[in-house]
Amino acid sequence: MKTLLLDIGNVLVGFDFGRARPKFQAASTATGDPLERLAELKYDLEIGAIDGDAFVSAGMKTLGFQKSAADFRRIWEEIFTPIDAMWEVVLKARATHRLLLLSNTSDIHKDHLFRDYSIFRHFSGGIYSYSSHCLKPDPLIFRKAIEEYSLVPEETLYVDDLEDNVHVAAGAGFAAVRYDPAAHDAFLTEARALGLRLPED
Template identity: 30%
Template sequence: MKEIIFDIGGVLLNWNPDVFLKKYFAGNEERLKKIVFLSDEWKMLDLGNANVNEVRALILKHHPNDIKAINFIFDHFEEEMLQPIDDTVKAIKALKKAGYKLYILSNIHQDLFHERTHDYHEIFSLFSGAVLSGEEHCLKPDPAIYHILFKRYNLTPSNCLFIDDSPANIETARKLGMEGIVRKEQKNLIAALKTMGIHL
């Protein structure tokens, strides 16, 4: 196994809307999660069909009674959630030192991605490439976006290990011939990698 592919949200960077919303909107978190993060508008963002400001405007238009909460969410979700996960960062550095090639495959808008790569250049500079849903207009677990990754970087699925927080995304990876780790099921990523035959 030569190539290790990482998701971003929930794997490389924190992504937990439940915790964020409960912290500031206890008792109303489920409704706001549906309004923002589970909305069709947010899917447009992940697909690259609208940017963050456009999605914010659309959600505000559709939910005029929640303007204050929606604006707060958009003003603070990046700083509150999109922060590096220490355990994953340790694993990435160990993998790079051991000679593995690292890639990213993520459902994320390219603007959010490039902001994070700027803020955390030391981490993202360790990767050899990235495929983003916002640039490809295609979301995991659609096999098409995996094939884009394989073709762009000349990867052989059987040589790849994919780490994602979604069981559905890992299921697709395995169907395509990759190995997979569901990140949220593993508290110690380095230990999980070693069980997969990764030498660190």
Template identity: 25%
Template sequence: MIKNIIFDFGDIFINLDKMATYKAMAKLGVTEITEEMVGVYHQYEKGLMSTEDFIKFFHNRFNIPKTDLIHAWNAVLLDFPKERLLFLQKLAASKKYRLFLLSNTNDLHIKWVQNSLGTQFYNDFKNAFEQFYLSHEINFRKPDANIYKFVLSENSLKAEETLFVDDLEENTKSANSLGIHTWNLVPNVDDVTELFKKNKRLL
């Protein structure tokens, strides 16, 4: 019996254009993504590097104005359909499940989200969850198994009573290896508002 639901954020609630940052960076002259750059990104996403140092790395390496870098970095973020928030609020109000957010989200992105959505919308979203876990605040990132173990342990959750919803297969596979039930939601095919339609075990 499912008692807990852990949701991802990007392409679950807020829409993403996953290629937008690459395209924006290419326009700034960065056409190759190296292993070092990916490593820096992962460090930043886990909160092991400050925003200032993250921007400075790309600024010094490519001589790109910092404001342009920030704009390119946030280009991935799109809109947050209100019907998804309403669905989440209704789910939270039912008190049938313990709800958690678990997202690979960095400092620059969450600040953009807060500014874009506005304080009321953002707080309404955040307050629907019992815990709101962002990778840069807990120093873990998906798909590392430790991030799921952390959430289970911190909240005394049983894996077999927990459903994890994410758009990336590598993340759901990792969670599933620990015995967590998963829904690999496919953007532009599935929608989080179809949670009960697509997951009969919740009924």
């Protein structure tokens, strides 16, 4: 395998939008679940129909958010935790594989992750739903990755936490494996069988 193509959420960082719920509730006048009220805007954000600034502005109006735009953005950002075991894989694999990303994400989260999480500096590029205007498991986003980075799917190991995405990637010719942070050793066994090579191997 020449390239390691990784999803972000629940592969490199865990995420929980539920962490934002009580913070939004405490600072908003709207009733009901704030995440449900923001769901359509979130979809538009992650598919690139609106950018981060437009999302924040519309989200503040939707919730009756009483603090600043910076506060709203910070709440939306602070949902991540590092997955240390996969960070160790990346730090080893950078010596043996080209590292790329393929993720359903927004400009807000991508910018936050690259700014505040050092692991992302080791990736040479990525395909993101907000800039590609399509979301996994749409096969189009995998074709965009192939075209943008001249990938040979059979020489690329794709890792994702969702089985549907793994299935579509495999259908596009990638060596593809599902990642479960609770079963990291099992992932390593399967990934090595598919061609992952780390310096210790």
